Amino acid sequence: MRSNQFHLDELAQLVQGELIGQPKLLLSGLASLEQAQSNHIAFVNGDKYLAEAQNSKAGALIVTAALKEQLANHQNFIVVANPYLAFAMLTHQFEIKVMKRGIESTAQISPSAIIADDAYIGHYVVIGEDCVIGSNTIIQSNTRIDDGVEIGKDSFIDSQVTLTGQTKIADRVRIHANTVIGSEGFGFAPYQGKWNRIAQLGSVRIGNDVRIGSNCSVDRGALDDTIIHDGVIIDNLVQIAHNVQIGENTAIAAKCGIAGSTIIGKNCIFAGAVGVVGHIKIADNVTITGMSMVTKSISEAGSYSSGTGQFETNHWKRTVVRLRQLADVPLTKLVKQIDHMQAQIESIESTLKSRK
Amino acid sequence: MRSNQFHLDELAQLVQGELIGQPKLLLSGLASLEQAQSNHIAFVNGDKYLAEAQNSKAGALIVTAALKEQLANHQNFIVVANPYLAFAMLTHQFEIKVMKRGIESTAQISPSAIIADDAYIGHYVVIGEDCVIGSNTIIQSNTRIDDGVEIGKDSFIDSQVTLTGQTKIADRVRIHANTVIGSEGFGFAPYQGKWNRIAQLGSVRIGNDVRIGSNCSVDRGALDDTIIHDGVIIDNLVQIAHNVQIGENTAIAAKCGIAGSTIIGKNCIFAGAVGVVGHIKIADNVTITGMSMVTKSISEAGSYSSGTGQFETNHWKRTVVRLRQLADVPLTKLVKQIDHMQAQIESIESTLKSRK
Amino acid sequence: MRSNQFHLDELAQLVQGELIGQPKLLLSGLASLEQAQSNHIAFVNGDKYLAEAQNSKAGALIVTAALKEQLANHQNFIVVANPYLAFAMLTHQFEIKVMKRGIESTAQISPSAIIADDAYIGHYVVIGEDCVIGSNTIIQSNTRIDDGVEIGKDSFIDSQVTLTGQTKIADRVRIHANTVIGSEGFGFAPYQGKWNRIAQLGSVRIGNDVRIGSNCSVDRGALDDTIIHDGVIIDNLVQIAHNVQIGENTAIAAKCGIAGSTIIGKNCIFAGAVGVVGHIKIADNVTITGMSMVTKSISEAGSYSSGTGQFETNHWKRTVVRLRQLADVPLTKLVKQIDHMQAQIESIESTLKSRK
Structure with missing residues (x-):
């Protein structure tokens, strides 16, 4: 080597x-x-x-x-x-870099695609109509670039990636193996007990210096675009649904999922396996700790969490029994009642003492 | 374009x-x-x-x-x-549809496979023995269709998909990029501290009008088949284990996981990242909210949830401290005890008053 | 068939x-x-x-x-x-096994790669420089094996897999479709509000008899290697981050995620969708139940859990209201206080009785 x-x-x-x-x-x-x-x-x-x-x-x-x-x-x-x-x-x-340049003989490239002379297109890559691949960009073998996709310069797209939905990718972007960008968003209109597919007509826009890990899914928008801004870094197995927007330099760890139309601010940090519901807004500089469920908008910078933490299983089972009782226990009221009772008892004791 | x-x-x-x-x-x-x-x-x-x-x-x-x-x-x-x-x-x-028909010259198709004249088979698709591809079905480039797989008419299979395990797919089915259907279920017999692999002999059957997102895994059954019924819609990065059955028109959002042999009813809605244990049954018309853990069968239609909701991290940390104490707090009994004490205090006060 | x-x-x-x-x-x-x-x-x-x-x-x-x-x-x-x-x-x-042997004419194999005579290399497989493929190993179609990857004998690598980062794989290993091994770990040095990529220079080592499911991501180490020891079995859609080590015969179910540099013992069982934070150690013979969040090292064998269990949604909503109050309720102290108040009341009642 x-x-x-x-x-x-x-x-x-x-x-x-x-x-x-x-x-x-x-x-x-x-x-x-x-x-x-x-x-x-x-x-x-x-x-x-x-x-x-x-x-x-x-x-x-x-x-x-x-x-x-x-x-x-x-x-x-x-x-x-x-x-x-x-x-x-x-x-x-x-680092051992890919030094190859040019187009492997087995790559299938549409005549209308524009490939920079100093790009590298690996074996069995398929590039569709009207695609653009910028200078010094590397496309590893077996990757599929569908019609209308554009990639800027100095980017790296690993093997088995699927880029579709007319995705537009800027410069110095890295997309790791087996990731899918621009696939159809999960949009269906329910009618008479069936799901009517909404063909997704938006696209995906990815800014400069974005990094996306392996086995991720970033869906195209329904009408407007899904947008990942400059400097965002995303780990493996992450789901970005249609029409999500992610602000500059936000970091998203492995196994997170962001539901449709949610807008995430700049400089946020999401630890692993965080889930975020759709149609909410998250401010700049928000940290979400691992495996948290974000159910509503966050308007202030800070750190947010959910979950119960880690228990020995028998302790956990007994805790869950209590959790099932908790709804019927008026905690705040009880604390006040206990304080009040304490005062009553002291008053009684004082009365008793005075009558001795 | x-x-x-x-x-x-x-x-x-x-x-x-x-x-x-x-x-x-x-x-x-x-x-x-x-x-x-x-x-x-x-x-x-x-x-x-x-x-x-x-x-x-x-x-x-x-x-x-x-x-x-x-x-x-x-x-x-x-x-x-x-x-x-x-x-x-x-x-x-x-929508911009794939209008191409016929078989690209680079597709590798077994002589025993039957491909409809008006199907489209993209570049570098590999189709094995005894496969059947129905009328007007589109197979995008670089997809792998292993021996014995059958696909009906008017279906769309995107790039980098792997169909194996003799999967049978009906009509008007859409499977998005990099999804795997029919791969081996996770079955092992433990013996003397090692895991003995159980070769999976069942298959996968997918009904009409099913939609499966990108980067999903649907495993073949151990002996009987894994079954996804008509009209089911599944989002990205979803795991469907061996011998799961999913009833008609059920919707499963991104990042859900359904463990082995679980049977899910019709018209259910699973929000994102729901996890369901194996070997249980879920009734028709059940909704599961996001990131919930389903640990036992659900026999009645309705909505089910789990998790703690979203906390500011410092509030959450203090809550987790209390959760760790909760197992040893007999909540229901305490509420009764407090009520009883309140009655005792009132009785005492009344006694004191009468003796004044 | x-x-x-x-x-x-x-x-x-x-x-x-x-x-x-x-x-x-x-x-x-x-x-x-x-x-x-x-x-x-x-x-x-x-x-x-x-x-x-x-x-x-x-x-x-x-x-x-x-x-x-x-x-x-x-x-x-x-x-x-x-x-x-x-x-x-x-x-x-x-089981119907792959009986083909030899190299399909469309496979692209670097002259410096060494392929055993009785291995099978499927259509459109791309194998890079200095790779080694052992005796009786099957590589299914469209898989990508990057420079410097080595695979032992009697192994099975399904379609659309990406092996990169100079991964070394031992004997009798099974890797299912669309999995990525050896992709770049998620390592960035934050500086002046931006993420500076750390090129990952370590590799991945996979022992004998390891089984990895479909759509998994196993990242190469930053400097040292990510290591999966003999006999480990891993289900689908699992994330193994850089520099993780997994001990012999540990089983990891679908949708788990193990964050960077965590070391897991032998003979552990992780149920589905478990998340483990980075830089911790988990002892041998540890079981983690489904969807649990592991936030700190576990030094004793046993079973560990987290989460709230499954609630009917209205019950759950009322429970979450109480959970939000819980931080301000000094549970252990309250139980003692109630016991103390009970004793006070009994003492008062006794006093009253004696004075009758």
Whole structure:
């Protein structure tokens, strides 16, 4: 396999860090502190990793100046303000990228499609009428790009993806394997006990620098478009229903589902398996913790949760018995009543005492 | 891109509505009230959209007679009893349909498969032994149809679908991209600490007019078949385990999961991310609200729910602390005890008063 | 279609059971007690199926010696200690297996890939550089195997699968349709309001006898590998995030999600739609019931749960009202206070009585 090698000074320069130690130390990979060998560089993500860093066999460490002072047994460092960010930047150097360009002979491309000369179109990709594929964009094998889909430049679409519904994708977008964008929204008009399909006529618009994981479903809008704004990152197995809008730089973890026409603000963070009902609005800077059910609009930034937390099963079963009684227990009123009774008892006791 | 245009009188006739205004008004699309331009027709779905309708630039509106009276600033209408249903019907006119017929040269089709002359088989579709594809059915590119699968007429199977396990699909069925039907059920016999695979020998039967979204998994039965009856509609990322049966016209929203051998009645509605345990029965006309966990059979029509609802996270954390205490709090007994104590106190007070 | 037929004595020998009845009875299938006809063999999984067994038309029954005594109206039996296990073994005889071997002409295989002579590579499979496919392994059509992926012997990879990230797969592994293994983990360094992608450099290692269902996502590690140990079985639509480790023979049902870097022990059972947060450890022999949220490490074997259970919706709504009050109700303290008040009341009553 191909692999990438760098001298320590090259890596230091890439992250604009201070080099301490041997400039020409040859490094062939990034590794965790635990797994690193002498030809690896590792990063120290705060004081709590100091013991692990001291014991690490890594040839070089990415650290802050303060951390460096506590790692006297190491000799080679890149000193930066934010080691985690520097690590993130260096991963791109060691990544094995797709270097192929051009169109594989087995790709089926409509004559009306426009493909940039320096794009890559893999084997058995099928591209329909009037599609556009921008410069330096990679389409991996077996992917299906239906009529009218457009993709900007510097994007990466992995294998077995289906892009349909005239989806428009901007620049530097990454879509992982087996994801479906632009499929038909779940719209039916009930009439006389049957479901009458509403053909979906809207599309999907995906902004710059969006990342969508594997096995996701993003549906086209009913009339207007489903919109994912710039900088949104989405993990695997996520459902985005028709006419949802997701604001800039919002992060959505795996297995979330957003129901139709809901509008989500900017810079939100949804942990795994969150569910959001349709036709609501969520403000900017909202965090939803894992597996929460969001049932109504959220107008204020903050953190929101639901669920019962984790129980040992026997404890849980007894708790559920109580939960089933809870509806008939007027809690707030009872607390007041108990306070009132306490006062009554004290009054009685006082009366009794005075009459002794 | 192709697009469809219609005169207002044509559209009125299609929905058997009353035409008011210019019969030959040319309309090139359906749109939402907000986005519509003068060449669009929009629909007004009740009084609450009246203000939006008054401000809409739509060239024509689909309305009830009562709504029409309140839209004096508009001139072109289709008047019907049910505007939402009329809208649903008209979406099919403006939809861009797959017009191709025949078999693409790159499709791999077993000699024993029977393909209707007016079906369409896309590029890189692979069709196995003894398959049958009915009249006017569309199979989009890169889809895999394994040995013994049969599909009726007027059906639509999108790209990257896998149909296996000798699945039998009836007429007018729509299956969206990257869905898997007929894959092996999750059946294992535990023995001496290991899982012994049970090869799944049943199949899947899908009725007429069924709709299944993208990225769904419908497993073949262990011995008998998994059955999805006529008119069922299923959204994206849904799991239907082996030997499940789903009754006619039931609707299942995205991210639901139905465990093995469960039987669901007719005309049920499952909101998003509902989970249903295996080996239970759910009656006809049951609604399950979003993210609910169904743990036992439901024998009566009605609506069922679970979960805690949505909390601000700090409030939720304090609630979870109380939930952990709840098992040891005999709620019903306490309420009775408090009532009894209240009576005792009142009796004491009365005694004290009488002795004054 | 091909089908398999066996004499009763052959089947008895395969499961090392005692044959009772006609040795040369010809059986063409396994069936459920209810659906079985005279050419089928069925199994009786305990006393509770006795009535069904008595009414079954099955030509032969797999039973224990004790069950056999109660089925006088049947004549042909295979008597074993564990009928369910015997049934599991016999399903493999009646399964229709892929008998093809060799490489289909349309498969695209890199010259540097090594494919065993007796492997099968289906139509439109794309195999990248330096891949290895072991003896007797089946790769179904349209699957994508990216550079550096290795698969052992006797494995089965269904259609539309994407294997990437240099995933290493051992022997006798089954991966069902449209699953993605080795896609990029969800790793981003937040900086100045944006998400900086961390290129994922780790891989995925999958042990012997692992089974992964359809539409699953298993992500490659950030630096170290994601690891699924021998004998693990995973159902459909499951998310396994980067750097997760799953211990031997653990079973994970459909729609579960395991967040990043979590380590799960051996012989665990996760029911459907369980969610597990990242960076925790779960001991061996832990059971998690359906739809539970696991929020912290579990150090002791046992069963764990969460959720509220299933409510009629109106009851549930009233319960949620109470849940919202619960945080401000000091339950444990109130119970003590009530007990104390009860004692006070009794003391007062006693005082009053003595003063009568």
